[in-house]
Amino acid sequence: MRLEAIPNPSAARKIGLPALALLATLGVAMLLALIAGANPFAVLGQIARGALGSKLAILETLNRATPLIFTGLAVAVAFRAKLWNIGAEAQLYAGAIMAVVLGTGALGSPLVLPVSAGAAMLAGAALLLGPVLLKTRLGVDEVVTTLLLNFIMLLFVSYLLEGPMKDPMGMGWPKSPALIPEARLPRIVEGLRLHWGFALAIIAAVAVWVIQTRTTLGFEIRAVGQNPEAARFAGMPVNAVLVKTALLSGGLAALAGWSEVAGLKGHLSSDLSPGFGYTGIIVAMLALLHPLGVVVTAIFVAGIFVGSDAMSRAAGVPTYIADMLLATALLFMVLAILLTRVRVVRG
Amino acid sequence: MSEIVDILISASFWAAVIRIASPLILATMGELICERAGVLNLGIEGIMVIGAFTGWMAVYQGMPLWGGVAVAMAAGMLFGLLHSVLTVPFGLSQHVVGLGVTLLATASASFAYRLMLPQVTSPPKITPFQPLYIPGLSDLPWLGAALSQTALTWFAFAVAGLVAFTLYRTPLGLAVRAVGENPAAVEAQGLSVTGLRMGAVIVGSGLMAVGGAFLTLSAFSSFFFEMVNGRGWICIALVVFGAWKPGKAVLGAILFAAFDALQIRLQQTALGAVLPYQLFLALPFLLSILALILMSRRAEVPAALMVPYNKGER
Known part of the structure; x- marks a missing residue:
């Protein structure tokens, strides 16, 4: 078999195949439910109800979506330039550390929130700068370096929480002291458990969309991602574009950790992120790297997680079904997107 | 300083080095085969997890230890098949597919674990491979203790030898290497680029899974969710460090294991009292980055x- 480009793919093909990918994922979900000895339709219903069935469930889903929007944007920005930043997890923790460093008394209102957000972005950007310079200067593959940095960062966080950043009142638990009230992100609506981090995440998505569609940098990022040689030939500073992309990407990922600490948790612990950095890859790919799409897919992915937690308690199907579904959706989706552009022919 | 020398000349240290190197050698050989054929396999981390889980679960369910190894290899090959179908004939991004395979394999292991053992708080233990007694060799002073290893370790070194032999001394190896250098030329010889690359990824993934199974069947006697802990990513660095050559990659794995064994022992010395233990644990990852920079x-x-091949496209 070989692949043959389709000159003008039809709209039906462009919409139908991704829809088919989602349907196929649904099929896998039902199959897994059957394997687990549960009623497939009941399981799907429970996931949907758990994610969206009540005001509380919806707010929980939106809260869970907040860090995923940030990490999804971080990945989308980087992947657009074919910069494989798999280190959003580490950059997230860099942002979280900054929220604690500046939010536990070092600064007061009204400076603390904007300054700690800025510092978080700088820390995340700095963390990605190393791997990107290694890539542009020495040709070291950034996939492996960013992945390895995730592990180093988690150990660093563990060191901080057991040493210099340990909460003396923490009853021995490895966690940081609590943020001062002025360093916390307030709730959007009083009484509803949804913090301003969610609104900021949407603002960030719009900002990224504006950068990508309305600025020279956005144009350069796309050109570098599509064909670095051609971009270089056209006189574009390819390496400088990659560095700028990295700063943006690392900064966005750091905001995920910053908003989790300042908005949701109020302190740092080493289980702050259940893999938000890695899940950001799925969020970004499902959104086809579109920044506004990231908001939608992040809410979808968060809903799967929150819904699966609720379903697992009721139906006894392991909650890891969520991770399996999302990985399946990712693989189906990249295949579906390819098949909108090419067809398989014999020979 | 004398403490470090004492460590370096002890047989138990070198026994640990060889033990720590074994899973790395198996998985590195797997990745090396994939990459020599032209396919980066980022599924390695998850495939090691699925190997560790399936091998252990098979033995827990009553299979013999080698049966567990075979089950792990089959499970790894299955995920290798998935990876290769998507990256070879369809030519999808090896980065994205690899990460997807890692996520899927890791989640599958977690899902299956919870499904099969819904209530347990600590994972049940199995009886793992025991160090082999080799008449003559095992009675030697020092060397006997250093080479007191399980059959799976000997297997790992045998696999490395077999991979080196196959790659450099057989027509199949020549074809695999050629397909990673110049697939069009291989096609012109009447060989199937798709077949060779898919085969390499499937076999390589099988070896990665056996590397994972080493952790549950030889090193520890249980399965833990985080037990692979970045070893897969380290193996990718080891392939680069070994300049895509099996012999050098094995040396790299041993060097790396030596540092790992050393850091564990240094934690118990005066140095360990001063420095945070996290620094020692981070050493393998820092070394991997250093190796990538040096090479x-x-x-x-x-x-x-990472260059997909589509027939008829030049």
């Missing part, structure tokens, strides 16, 4: 690595 100037990367 970056060498241009021995397979020419067609």
Whole structure:
């Protein structure tokens, strides 16, 4: 078999195949439910109800979506330039550390929130700068370096929480002291458990969309991602574009950790992120790297997680079904997107 | 300083080095085969997890230890098949597919674990491979203790030898290497680029899974969710460090294991009292990055690595 480009793919093909990918994922979900000895339709219903069935469930889903929007944007920005930043997890923790460093008394209102957000972005950007310079200067593959940095960062966080950043009142638990009230992100609506981090995440998505569609940098990022040689030939500073992309990407990922600490948790612990950095890859790919799409897919992915937690308690199907579904959706989706552009022919 | 020398000349240290190197050697050989054929396999981390889980679960369910190894290998090959179908004939991004395979394999292991053992708080233990007694060798002073290893370790070194032999001394190995350098030329010889690359990824993934199974069947006697803990990513660095050559990659794995064994022992010395233990634990990852930087100037990367091949396209 070989692949043959389709000159003008039809709209039906462009919409139908991704829809088919989602349907196929649904099929896998039902199959897994059957394997687990549960009623497939009941399981799907429970996931949907758990994610969206009540005001509380919806707010929980939106809260869970907040860090995923940030990490999804971080990945989308980087992947657009074919910069494989798999280190959003580490950059997230860099942002979280900054929220604690500046939010536990070092600064007061009204400076603390904007300054700690800025510092978080700088820390995340700095963390990605190393791997990107290694890539542009020495040709070291950034996939492996960013992945390895995730592990180093988690150990660093563990060191901080057991040493210099340990909460003396923490009853021995490895966690940081609590943020001062002025360093916390307030709730959007009083009484509803949804913090301003969610609104900021949407603002960030719009900002990224504006950068990508309305600025020279956005144009350069796309050109570098599509064909670095051609971009270089056209006189574009390819390496400088990659560095700028990295700063943006690392900064966005750091905001995920910053908003989790300042908005949701109020302190740092080493289980702050259940893999938000890695899940950001799925969020970004499902959104086809579109920044506004990231908001939608992040809410979808968060809903799967929150819904699966609720379903697992009721139906006894392991909650890891969520991770399996999302990985399946990712693989189906990249295949579906390819098949909108090419067809398989014999020979 | 004398403490370090004492450690370095002890047989138990070298026994640990060889033990720590074994899973790395198996998985590194797996990744090396994939990359020599032109396919980067980022599924390695998850495939090691699925190997660790399935091998352990098979033995827990009553299979013999080698049966567990075979089950792990089969499970790894299955995920290798998935990876290769998507990246070879369809030519999808090896980065994205690899990460997807890692996520899927890791989640599958977690899902299956919870499904099969819904109530347990600590994972049940199995009886793992025991160190082999080799008449003559095992009675030697020092060397006997250093080479007191399980059959799976000997298997790992045998696999490395077999991979080196196959790659450099057989027509199949020549074809695999050629397909990673110049697939069009291989096609012109009447060989199937798709078949060779898919085969390499499937076999390589099988070896990665056996590397994972080493952790549950030989090193520890249980399965833990986080037990692979980045070893897969380290193996990718080891392939680069070994300049895509099996012999050098094995040496790299041993060197790396030596540092790992040393850091564990240094934690118990005066140095360990001063420095945070996290620094010691981070050492393997820091070393991997250092290895990548040191080797970056060498241009021995397979020419067609990460370049999909589509027949009739030039």
